[in-house]
Amino acid sequence: MSDKNKMILIMAIISTLGLICIGLIGYISYPQITGNNELYNLEYAYQPNTIYSYDIVQTIEPGDEIVFMNISMLASDDGEDVRINMISNATKDEDYVLSTNNVTIDRRGNLIKQDKNSDFLPEVRPEIPIRIIYPEGGVINHSSWVINLNKTGSYITSNEIIEYNLTGVVAYYCKGLQTVKVKDNTFSCICIESNTTYNLYTKSNTSNGYLYAMATGKIDGSNWVDAEKGFLVKAVYNQNSTLSQDYSDICKKMGLFNSFKAEIPTSAHVTSDIIKYS
Numbered sequence: 001m002s003d004k005n006k007m008i009l010i011m012a013i014i015s016t017l018g019l020i021c022i023g024l025i026g027y028i029s030y031p032q033i034t035g036n037n038e039l040y041n042l043e044y045a046y047q048p049n050t051i052y053s054y055d056i057v058q059t060i061e062p063g064d065e066i067v068f069m070n071i072s073m074l075a076s077d078d079g080e081d082v083r084i085n086m087i088s089n090a091t092k093d094e095d096y097v098l099s100t101n102n103v104t105i106d107r108r109g110n111l112i113k114q115d116k117n118s119d120f121l122p123e124v125r126p127e128i129p130i131r132i133i134y135p136e137g138g139v140i141n142h143s144s145w146v147i148n149l150n151k152t153g154s155y156i157t158s159n160e161i162i163e164y165n166l167t168g169v170v171a172y173y174c175k176g177l178q179t180v181k182v183k184d185n186t187f188s189c190i191c192i193e194s195n196t197t198y199n200l201y202t203k204s205n206t207s208n209g210y211l212y213a214m215a216t217g218k219i220d221g222s223n224w225v226d227a228e229k230g231f232l233v234k235a236v237y238n239q240n241s242t243l244s245q246d247y248s249d250i251c252k253k254m255g256l257f258n259s260f261k262a263e264i265p266t267s268a269h270v271t272s273d274i275i276k277y278s
Contacts, residue, residue, distance in 0.1 A: 037140065037141065038140070038141040038176065038177075039138045039139070039140055039141075040138055040139045040140075040141070040174070040190050040227065041138045041139075042134045042138065042139050042190060042225065042227075042230045043107040043108060043134055043230050044075075044082050044105065044107050044108075044109060044130070044134075044229075044230045044231065045077075045107070045228075045229045045230055045231075046073075046075035046077060046082060046084075046229065046231060047075075047229070047277070048075070048076060048077060049074075050074070050075070050277055050278060051072055051073070051074050051276065051277070051278065052072070052073045052074075052075070052129070052231060052274065052276070052277045053070065053071070053072045053073075053274070053275050053276035053277070054070065054071045054072075054129055054232070054272050054273065054274055054275065055068075055069075055070055055272070055273050055275050056068075056069040056070070056071060056127045056270070056271065056272045056273075057069070057270075057271055058127060058268060058269070058270050059268065059269050060266055060267065060268045061266065061267045061268070062266070065092065066092070067090050067091065067092040068090070068091045068092075069088060069089065069090040069091070069127060070088065070089055071086060071087070071088045071127070071128075071129060072086070072087050072088075073085065073086050073087075073129065073130075080106070080107070081104050081105065081106050081107070081112060082104065082105050082106070082107065083102070083103075083104045084101075084102070084103050084104070084105065084130065085100070085101075085102050086100065086101045086102070086103065087099075087100050088100075088101075101114065101115060101118060101120045102114070102115050103115075103120060103130075105130060107134075107230075108133055108134045108135070108136065109130060109131075109132055109133040109134055110133055117155045117156050118155055119155050119162070119164075121151070121164075121166060121200075123149050123151070123166060123168065123170070123196065123198065124166065124168075124196070124198055124200060124215075124217065124219070126219050126221060126235070126237035126239055126268075126270040126272075127270055127272060129231070129232040129235075129272065129274075130232070131194070131223075131235075132172070132192060132194065132223055132225065132232070133147050133170070133172075134230065135172075139174045139190065139192075140174065141174055141176045142173075142174060142175070142176065143173075143174050144171065144172060144173045144174070145171075145172050146169060146170065146171050146172070147169070147170040147172070148168075148169055149166055149167055149168040149169065149170065149196075149198060150166070150167055151164075151165070151166040151167075152164070152165045152166075159206070159207060160204050160205060160206050161204070161205040162202055162203070162204045162205075163202065163203045163205075164200060164201065164202045164203075165200075165201045166198060166199070166200050166201075167198065167199050168196060168197050168198030168199060169196070169197055169198075170194055170195070170196045171194070171195045171196075172192055172193065172194050173192070173193045173194075174190065174191070174192055175190075175191040175192070175193060175222075176190065176191065177189070177190060177191075177227065178190075178191045178224065180224045180233055180234050182233060182234055182273045182274055182275070183273070183275055185274075187224070187226055187227075187233045188226075188227045188228075189224035189225055189226060189227055189233050189234075190224070190225050190227050191222060191223070191224050192222070192223045192224075192225060193220075193221070193222050193223075194219075194220075194221060194222075194223060195218070195219070195220050196217075196218065196219040196220075197217070197218050198215075198216070198217055198218075198219075199214065199215070199216050200214070200215040200216075200217075201213070201214050202214075202215075206250065208250045208253055208254055209249040209250040209252070209253040209254075210249040210250070211245065211246070211247060211249070211250060212245070212246040212249075213243060213244065213245045213246070214243075214244045215241050215242070215243045215244075216241065216242050216244075217239060217240060217241030217242070218239070218240050218241070219237055219238070219239045220237065220238050221235060221236050221237030221238060221270070222235065222236055223235045231274075231277070232272065232274065233273075233274050234271075234272065234273050234274065235270070235271070235272040236270070236271050236272075237268075237269070237270040237271075238267070238268070238269055238270075239267065239268040239269075239270065240265075240266070240267045240268075241265070241266055241267075242263060242264070242265045242266075243263070243264045243265075243266070244261065244262075244263045245261065245262045245263075245264075246260075246261050247260040247261065247262070248260055248261070
């Protein structure tokens, strides 16, 4: 695998691909807030045998690259936990990428189980529709809560073993009831702002040696979730990150340089809109 392809692979982990919506944004109205002490009992309560489908558009800088994505989710509920089969397809230029993930979350959104050999990291991928973790006991209007990130794992690509460690903080703030129209549907939603700061460390065991990388980033945005069922209706995010890569081990083993490092700053805009739930 070329150095360019390795760079693309690691950037895919942190989802530095970003999107800009060009079609289904619709409009958002802001009715009167129901009161500072209003309690919203938010949790993920997907309807059984229902497919939830999202259109996502991402754009990144530098390069002004645009990626169009569709994510479809089918959920099953055992009364306590929610099992989700997620299929995503992305189109960039003329390239088409299809991927699947099977995950189990509790009703608050905490990840319980995922496929073995999975790079599923919704914490740093703003296009994923199940990023929010609701607080226990419900959400109070105009309240805030914080989730600490600390996740370690590994997965195997066609010819590499990639280990990762993710740390960070997600701060949420509830802005209350708002009405959202997407396509031809109108939803009563709770607006939740989220601000994520993170560090993602990866070590790739390639055939030529180890490639070390660290992505430091920030993701800021707003989510509009269905007031009764808790599923995502609409999201708008901005992501800024810097990817630092250390090729020194590979270069030494190839007899090139004793040290070689690269740093890539990127910014992305992400929009997500539900287009189907039936």
